[in-house]
Amino acid sequence: MPRTFTDKSDIPAPPEEVRIPLQAIRGRGAATALAHRFARDTREVADDGWGQPPGDEDGAGDVPATPAATRVHLETARSAICANDSPDIFFELSVNPYRGCEHGCIYCYARPTHSYLNFSPGLDFETQIVAKHNIASVLRHELAQPRYVPRLLNIGSATDCYQPVERELKLTRSVIEVMRDARHPFSLITKSSGVERDLDLLAPLAAQRLAAVYVTITTLDATLARRMEPRAAAPHRRLRTIRALAEAGVPVGVSVAPQIPFITEDMEQVLEAAREAGARSAFYTVLRLPWELDALFREWLQVHYPQRAARVMARVQDLHHLSDAERRAGKTYNSDFATRMKGTGLWADLVHQRFSTTCRRLGLNRERVELDLGQFRPGLLRGQSSLF
Numbered sequence: 227m228p229r230t231f232t233d234k235s236d237i238p239a240p241p242e243e244v245r246i247p248l249q250a251i252r253g254r255g256a257a258t259a260l261a262h263r264f265a266r267d268t269r270e271v272a273d274d275g276w277g278q279p280p281g282d283e284d285g286a287g288d289v290p291a292t293p294a295a296t297r298v299h300l301e302t303a304r305s306a307i308c309a310n311d312s313p314d315i316f317f318e319l320s321v322n323p324y325r326g327c328e329h330g331c332i333y334c335y336a337r338p339t340h341s342y343l344n345f346s347p348g349l350d351f352e353t354q355i356v357a358k359h360n361i362a363s364v365l366r367h368e369l370a371q372p373r374y375v376p377r378l379l380n381i382g383s384a385t386d387c388y389q390p391v392e393r394e395l396k397l398t399r400s401v402i403e404v405m406r407d408a409r410h411p412f413s414l415i416t417k418s419s420g421v422e423r424d425l426d427l428l429a430p431l432a433a434q435r436l437a438a439v440y441v442t443i444t445t446l447d448a449t450l451a452r453r454m455e456p457r458a459a460a461p462h463r464r465l466r467t468i469r470a471l472a473e474a475g476v477p478v479g480v481s482v483a484p485q486i487p488f489i490t491e492d493m494e495q496v497l498e499a500a501r502e503a504g505a506r507s508a509f510y511t512v513l514r515l516p517w518e519l520d521a522l523f524r525e526w527l528q529v530h531y532p533q534r535a536a537r538v539m540a541r542v543q544d545l546h547h548l549s550d551a552e553r554r555a556g557k558t559y560n561s562d563f564a565t566r567m568k569g570t571g572l573w574a575d576l577v578h579q580r581f582s583t584t585c586r587r588l589g590l591n592r593e594r595v596e597l598d599l600g601q602f603r604p605g606l607l608r609g610q611s612s613l614f
Contacts, residue, residue: 248529251349253456254294255330257529260348260522262341294353296328298391303358306365306401307379314567317380317413321365323397325356327385329417329458332526333484336384338517347518348525352457355391362400366607369408376602379405381414388418390457402427405436408607411597415440415481417458419467425474432476435598440509441468442481443500445490453530454489461496465503472504477595479507485577486513487541488534493577494584501588508590510581512545512569515559547571 248257308320326340330352337347345354358364368374381387387398398414402424405412414421414437421428421439431437445451446461459467471478480500482493497508515523527535543553546560547570560566568574585591 248525250453250529251294253330254349254352255332255454255456255526256348256352256522257525258348259346259350260518260525262344262346263338263517294349296353296355296391298395299354299356300359301325301356303361303364305368306358306361307368310383312563314563315383316378317383318377319379320383321361321379321381321401321412322384323358323361323381323387323395323401324385324389324391325358326351326354328352328355328389328391329386329455331417331455331458332523333454333486333513333519334385335514335516335519337519337522339384341518348522355389357391357395357397359395359397361397362404365401366404366407369404369410370604370607372604374604376410376599378597378599379410379412381412382416386416386418386458387414388416388420392418392420399424399427402431402437404607406431409434409436409601409603411436411599411601413438413440413595413597415442417442417455417464419459419463422467422470425470425476428471428476429474432474434601435596436601438477438479438595438597439471440479440481440507441471441500441505442483443496444482444484444486446492446495446499450489454526465499468500468503468505472506477507478505479509479595480505481509482581483509483511484513485510486538487545487573488538489531493580497581497584497588497590501590506590506593507595508581508585510577511567512574512577513542514546514561514566515542516561520558541573544571544573545569545577547574 251257306321308322310318310320325343326345327334327336334351337351340347340351340354343356345351381398381401392398402412406427416439428437428439441464443461443464444454448460448462451458451461468478468480480497482496484490485493493510500508524535524539527538531538539558542558546558546565548557548560568578
């Protein structure tokens with residue numbers, strides 16, 4: 227029999243919406259497939275009343291959810307070389323054999339680029355990997371063009387060129403072989419020990435001032451690294467990679483990027499360990515959160531560090547010297563070329579002082595690695611012999 231209500235106070239209040247707490251996913255950086263900015267529809271998970279999933283009491287999300295599988299999509303690339311006109315980046319050209327990265331670094335600035343593929347910058351970025359299977363042949367064609375002018379070129383500037391799928395596809399190795407054949411200098415940056423596989427190519431090229439390598443180590447804390455960069459090599463393994471490269475005569479530097487307030491707190495120790503392993507140069511950037519990366523990083527903080535999440539985000543805003551109005555609007559990142567990499571203001575100055583003081587003490591960055599653009603021989607790619 228239907229119930230009738232005679233008094234508004236007798237009407238039961240609707241149940242409050244209960245959200246299922248986010249959980250870490252084993253081996254993944256993102257906890258959700260966050261909708262990208264071009265999506266027409268967005269979805270949110272809510273409790274259906276059948277009970278909560280298991281988790282720890284403080285909400286830190288240490289109980290892992292079911293792992294997400296990785297799928298590799300083969301793409302026929304139409305171009306290989308990407309020009310860069312950003313004045314705050316040291317190279318002018320880049321080659322990226324892969325789109326998306328299984329390392330799953332939660333802070334990766336390349337995550338929002340997956341939106342252009344209709345993929346989520348969250349889980350899809352680290353589980354839906356696009357491999358440019360023909361990149362070596364396209365690169366060979368582009369370097370052989372009469373109008374091509376050699377400039378500083380970096381391999382793997384957007385996504386790691388030695389992520390796990392490289393073991394099978396060997397696209398990065400094929401790119402290096404093209405660069406060797408053309409005698410075109412290049413640098414590459416990675417978090418993977420996989421670069422050691424290609425020492426047979428890198429060492430001779432480095433001896434001719436045609437190659438340099440940079441290894442990123444954000445922290446020496448293995449637990450933090452596993453949460454923040456779940457499928458990258460462990461910090462101690464990256465130090466072994468630096469040592470292997472240095473002993474082979476390859477100029478090697480360390481990137482301590484990005485610096486994340488109240489999260490990565492051991493910059494000095496990382497620089498010391500890298501210097502002892504053989505690094506001779508170093509650089510850093512501060513955390514920047516373009517587009518969907520803002521929401522993704524906030525999710526990650528709620529999963530792993532909920533008690534300090536507000537402090538971290540407030541300090542990130544300080545690093546980018548945002549005004550009160552910008553903070554109220556929810557802005558966390560200043561994209562200005564002049565300041566986006568290092569930040570500006572008091573807190574950015576303190577990070578810079580820590581970095582500079584430590585580098586001076588350790589003797590890092592005393593000599594700049596100069597790659598020799600004058601050796602480039604495009605005719606070698608066309609099968610022509612060289613008189614030099």
